[in-house]
Amino acid sequence: MRGSQSDDIDVAEVFRTEMPYVARVLRYFGVPDPDLADVCQEVFVVVHRKLGEFEHRSAIRTWLFRISQRTASDYRKRAHVRREVPEAEPQRGLVDDGDAAAERAALRRRLVELLDQLDEEKRTVFVLFEIEELDMKEVADIVGCPLQTAYSRLHAARRLLKEALATSERGVA
Amino acid sequence: MSQNPGRWSDASSDAPAELGVLLRNAKHDVPSQRELAALGIVVPASVGAGTAATAAKAKLGASAAKGGVAASVSKVTAVTVLTVVVGASLYAAYSGDEPQRGDPPARDLALPRETVAIPPVVTVPVTPATLDVQEPSTEAREVPSAAASASLAKPSAELPLLQQARRALGRDPGQALSLVRRHEREFPRGKYVQEREVIRIEALRRLGQGDEANRRSEDFKRRFPGSAHESTVDREGP
Secondary structure (H helix, E strand, O other): OOOOOOOOEEHHHHHHHHHHHHHHHHHHHOOOHHHHHHHHHHHHHHHHHHHHHOOOOOOHHHHHHHHHHHHHHHHHHHHHHHOOOOOOOOOOOOOOOOHHHHHHHHHHHHHHHHHOOOOHHHHHHHHHHHHOOOOHHHHHHHHOOOHHHHHHHHHHHHHHHHHHHHHHHHHHO | OOOOOOOOOOOOOOOOHHHHHHHHHHHOOOOOHHHHHHHOOOOOOOOOHHHHHHHHHOEEOHHHHHOHHHHHHHOOOOHHHHHHHHHHHHHHHHHOOOOOOOOHHHHHHOOHHHOOOOOOOOOOOOOHHHOOOOOOOHHHOOOOOHHHHHHHHOOOOHHHHHHHHHHHHHHOHHHHHHHHHHHHHHOOOOOOHHHHHHHHHHHHHHOOOHHHHHHHHHHHHHHOOOOOOHHHHHOOOO
């Protein structure tokens, strides 16, 4: 993966190219749009603080996701205390890019709604594997659990999502 | 080594159909620069130009782990300044390539859009005091703001050029495209060829040249299989 090869990575460029991916992963981790800028910034503050610890054993994105995961986790704890329900999000895409963007945003909200039913451990594994398409070893590394545990979380997440989907379909019918 | 199970976003997986759709959407759901801006997430910032060069020179190095560079990096103490600093360094990089040689700090301030919002409640679990800040080599602080643009522009004008192109995407995709072409001429074997192509494809889409964009996108996937940008270039046109 690009970004992992160099011992001469330009920090600014890393921020620039990786920010969209950090934003995406945070969204699917459950950070609502109104708080996304703040949480993104926290991620990059930590990134900056820990630059010196980055050892190139993993791709830089993997490293960023690890920080993102922890930051999102902290956020969720705070958000839980601060308010029961995160603010409602706007119904349309943020940028008026036309129907495609609105459609993408609608599908995202639907997936986030389903993911909200998972606990944090399962959600993290599911998002990193299914959306960010990391290798399971990287996923296990990020969440800091044995590989087998990561697998069982993934399978549990899948099972629960199937159930959640079935329930919501029944609800609609 | 580890064997991954099939992913649910694969059309051939046994995922429930709706989840397959949602996951395939999510794979393409990398926010564009415009969307990031709308969310208030903008990397280039205008504050803290005085320390810009610190970040501009900061490199992630193998040696970093050993403490040398680490010290100079973490020397940037004020936590809230950090992100901003990086933004400023980006700006420095960017301005290094500007045709008009204005006064960089002044231009900086003229771009309020680019300011990164500092969260009102910075609950970052970090305090400057806890940073492992050894007194660094002087490197970290010796650089006054004026040196910022020079120090970055020298090693490579490549990045600034692309940053300029990227910024132009939203307001003037035609200009973005011509900057991309210039990059192609000046840095045919540059470090950021993938980024260039991503910008080109986005610019073409915005200019309504969907066919050309798709052709370029296919080309991109052939040239850079497995690229992190794949899903970005893959986004279907309007």
